[in-house]
Amino acid sequence: MNHILRSCPRAIEVWKEKKIPINNGIIFNEWLKENITKVHNSSSSLNPSNVDFIFLIWGLWLRRNAWVFSKKNVSSSISIKKSHWAATEWFYSTNQPKVGKAPNSNLNSNPNSFHPYPTSNDLNPTLRWSPPPASALKINVDSSFILLSKKSGLVAICRDSLGRWQGGIWRNTYCSNALEAEIRGILMAVNWVINKDWRHCIIASDCKNAVEEVHNNSGAKSVLFDDIHICRVLLQRNAGIELKHEGRSANKAADALAKYAQGRFTGHNVLQELSSPPPVCINFLEEDIRNCNMEANDDDHG
Structure with missing residues (x-):
């Protein structure tokens, strides 16, 4: 070493x-x-x-x-x-x-x-996965990117207000950098929501730069402009879809699935639909449900 x-x-x-x-x-x-x-x-x-x-x-x-x-x-x-x-x-x-x-x-x-080790603020319960309103769905999106091969795994998982699995998708592709992978993941999720005709959805990404690029109306980086522009147009046309940034602690299930998908390269741009959650992310999904139940009980008791 x-x-x-x-x-x-x-x-x-x-x-x-x-x-x-x-x-x-x-x-x-x-x-x-x-x-x-x-x-x-x-x-x-x-x-x-x-x-x-x-x-x-x-x-x-x-x-x-x-x-x-x-x-x-x-x-x-x-x-x-x-x-x-x-x-x-x-x-x-x-x-x-x-x-x-x-x-x-x-x-x-x-x-x-900045401190390289977790602090009490980093472990704040507010950074956990938060459920959508009762009438809405929440889609967590993430990507996994390998610098040398440029292989990327893009994933999106959908859950209801009780944390129950409503569906998932993943796609293997090639991207020039990690930001491009995150942008493409968001675009994939937006198209998925529209194709499913889900009217009220929150799409959450843990990449702040990607979310800001989509929300920013100024010119985007040339390599990513087309994907960013399409995201902006689709979000403007579909008022019921909200894109927001959340911390990585709130996106554990999607992160685990993105790494899993990237390690199983099934072909360039082949979309895989998941009717049930793969074992790799079940523990995180169950943890999110437990956290939601704990917060609900805390609210009930003041």
């Missing part, structure tokens, strides 16, 4: 570029722990330095795998850019109470307040 992630010339060029001290005077585990648990103010990124560090570690590993298994030489600049993009998407789409706004907005909170 020390060679691959710290002392290898390929690793050294990344750490020098990002001005992260290599510090060979301490053992590897201590160096790793120091950079994960401490935030360095010298970082030029809008992300906390420990977040960037973790994703740079991941980028180094992916870069080496690309060479070992595919003889593909990824430059350090490309690896750094991809790692930074992934870190930014993760940090600003995670439901952290102190994160503030997306990086292209004014940050009202201090990103140095």
Whole structure:
């Protein structure tokens, strides 16, 4: 690990570029722990330095795998850019109470307040899955994306106000990046709702950037413009469909199913319908029902 992630010339060029001290005077585990648990103010990124560090570690590993298994030489600049993009998407789409706004907005909170381990605020019960109103349905949508292969699993699951399974779909496809996968997942869910003629639905995604792109009426990124534009048009034409962002803790069942779907690549853009929930997400569905029942009992007793 020390060679691959710290002392290898390929690793050294990344750490020098990002001005992260290599510090060979301490053992590897201590160096790793120091950079994960401490935030360095010298970082030029809008992300906390420990977040960037973790994703740079991941980028180094992916870069080496690309060479070992595919003889593909990824430059350090490309690896750094991809790692930074992934870190930014993760940090600003995670439901952290102190994160503030997306990086292209004014940050009202201090990103140095980020802590790499869960806090009591992160475990707040309000981040659980919440049921829709009695007359509505809720569709949780998610995607799973592999950087090297570009394979993506898109899923949407529908439940009623009691948390009961009403249906599910998944699709395997290829996307250029994780944001494109999330946008396509939302579009798939909107089309599904319209085809089912469900009149009052809440579509929930844990990707804040994707939801904001759809809600924002300004020009979208060129690669994603068509899908985003179609989402906007369909939502405007169907007033009973609401798109909202929720934290990842409220989207566990869809997340598990997205990873499951992506690992079972059944063909490009082949839509799979699920009349019953696969075993991989049943525990999360049951947990969501229990949480709903607990909240209902709390409300009944004041």
